[in-house]
Amino acid sequence: MSSETSRLTEETSRPTATRRQVLAGSGAAVASIAFTGAFSELFAGTAAARGHSGYGPLVPDPDGLLDLPKGFRYRVLSREGDPLRSGEGQVPGNHDGMAAFAGRHGHVRLVRNHENRVTAKLPVPVVEGLTYDPMGKGGCTTLELDGRNNVLGERVAIAGTAVNCAGGRTPWNTWLTCEETEDRAGTNGYTKDHGFIFEVDGADPHRTGAVPLTAMGRFQHEAIAIDPKSGIVYETEDAFDKPFGLFYRFLPNKPLGGTGSLRAGGHLEAMRVPGVPDLSVVQETGACFEGIEWVPVPDPLAAETPIRFQDFGPKGITHAQKLEGCYWGGSSVYFVSSFAHSSQGSAADHYGQVWRYEPKRRRLTLVIVFGPGTDVQLPGESPDNICLAADGGLMVCEDGDGAQHVFGLTRGGEVYAMARGRQNIGTPQEPEWGEFAGVTFAPDGATMYVNCYTPGTTFAVTGPWR
Template identity: 35%
Template sequence: MTIDRRNLLKASSAAFVAFAALGSGSLTRAYSANPGRRLVPDPQGLLDLPEGFSYRLLTQTGKLMSDGFATPGRPDGMGCFAHPTMANHWVLVRNHENWANIDHGHPFTDASKGLAQFDAARIYDARREGDPFFGGTTNVVIDAASGEVVRDNISLLGTAANCSGGTTPWGSWLTCEEQPLKVGEEDAQRAHGFVFEVPADATDPVDPVPLTAMGRFAHEAVSVDPESGIVYLTEDDREGLFYRFIPNERGKLAAGGRLQALAIVGRDSADTRNYARDWSRGSAERIEPGKAMPVRWIDLEDVESPEGDLRKRGFAAGAAMFTRGEGLAYGSRGDGQGAHFFNCTEGGADHTGQVWQLAPGKDGAADMLMLIYESPGADTLDLCDNLAVTPWGDLMICEDGRGDNYLRGLTPDGAIYDFARNAHEESAEFCGACFSPDGGTLFVNVQEPGFTYAITGPWESLRSA
């Protein structure tokens, strides 16, 4: 289904404004600053958007793709690239968070090609009876002028619960397994819980090579620092860590490297969750939003341990604990430096989410960590998941909440506003938010029933006052 589409707008050239000292922003505050952000009910019952914005439904679970296989279920993290060989075309590389023990839509349906027609050598892992694990990625090529899908295909298969990931400066997508299965668990024949790399121009399934040096754990998202080539990683665990991977060779992650975990200087084994029951009892010190804290990095050993105890060993060595690290993205700051922004889905006194900023140090200075936002309650921000840095300097945050789910913007001064509401299914999460290379289109997934949307409109109306 196609809804009237607006012409693509060119990206804002304004530099990203540094987030600082963000407090508990509110919807009332955001709306009073810009009443035009109120959402208009969608007559199709799919997406409610602000006045002037429109969407196109690009693909959905179960529909046949160009390669003859069905679109897999549970689309999640996603990145957008300028097509490396086709002018005026974009490529979405899209994760599918199909867990080992749940079938939410696989590529081999009655209407599609069957498993026998798939190259078995390109399946990372299959159960002993032959069925592959149905996590992985698909690539979707889009004509930038018309907005039409011109090709889509499987690009990775046989992995488990590919939740999020991140783009690289060299034109690939890093897709992350959230389900760290042991050999034998769920009938797995290989270990899971790794990162895999998928080129943006993959027209066939890639050779599934796990980047084992980046660790085995409940991987969620990554961001690559464009200056250093260092890869930062979140972990979706209630007692997870925040990691960085220093590659032996920039841009060649399969060549190995060193995995480290973040620790706050002067606060070994810090509990960053800000749970009221912890800091009120003195078992953890509350972290105030807006306070910049220097960090250090702890080297980790045996990073692909089958015991799955990396986070426990790192915390015991002094690394900070983050609860359910999920979305992670890099953005430019107003002072010319860069920062990595990440969400902790269940962080904060209300357990409804935290947003953090990590600014890499320059000329030997320490990296600086800052809590830039903590949700005061589900009505304001409910379980922040994936995120994207917008061309005009806000963060666009996907909710995976317990009621209505929204795409919510976070301004540099700490105000939250609604950008989109999932009007189709109350409990279905938004995920995979990312912008086209020209900044004129926002792509996003609704995981159930498995829709991928392209949203266009007057983005300049959303710039912070």
């Protein structure tokens, strides 16, 4: 980290603790410190937390699906391979990013991604008027729920896309689903170029159709967050191999114009942190960089060269491995680097970072560091999907090795296990558990919805939420 381009804004560092110290087992109720960082920064503009420290130890599920604290219960809403209630085919696999929207009469509408590649055994069914590329296996489905989480309907919302990983909601209550691929037409059997963002109206999918938002760039998209005042869209790029992904912003020609406005085009830019070519080198929580620059992307459609390989001038551009979760809070956008490993080309190692960018001040701050020196068999490494909880804290989906958890983070800096997956996709001798994804809350905060990626399962979790 260059001393000329960074400074500590406040003394926010805390002693690093291993996950073995903070979560000694799957039944751990709460941990004092699981990461180092300025926790208060994460919750700017959210509801006030109520001082709780978790919900108690996880209780083993006799049905072997989902361990939860005492007093909580789950309902399986949807499982891969079951018939879609629309009659369009089977429920697709690889459940990933998701958001919950308010419907009429107290109903809730879930829009869910399916991160299917060309080899997927349970693709999103092709539906006329909702299919981009018939050879694409990914897409989204929508579940319609009543006020008691009974499933009233389930149907295809978009099909023919590829590797739909995460995305994000818009201020006008549509879902932006992101393709995490750069495959071109003629590659892997595809008939059209992939690597785009698509807008999905869960209430009326035919209103948005299957139209790529090409001006927002063609790259390995992960997640988005939108500034509700300016309409600027921030985008993460999940690139596993070097050169790693970039953090982008899209300046729409027609900001906050409602459904279809993003089709009016705009300008794509990538973030440059002066003097920092790789964010993994920053290891101190509270490290702050002023004068963040935004550089026009030379070729957003990546017609010849993937964007992260393109020439951004003599000053270069700032990369980071595994840029994933992204959300808006208060007056800032937060984004996650899930991990960085020097053995894979990163400049330094970590097991997860959360960054905060303040547009008005053009300032970037590292607010959370996960690890390194931690036990990968316990919760707290490789954060992926992330959302604000009803109590003002966070819920984070773990995507690492060993046991897989959804864990909560209070405003006071305490981490606690909220759920543990129990569906063994390995063997009794070498167990393996599918990652969690798509954590989101009902509009009234009374239900947490979350997906198990494999086997594709969508859960509704209710109980004594604070």
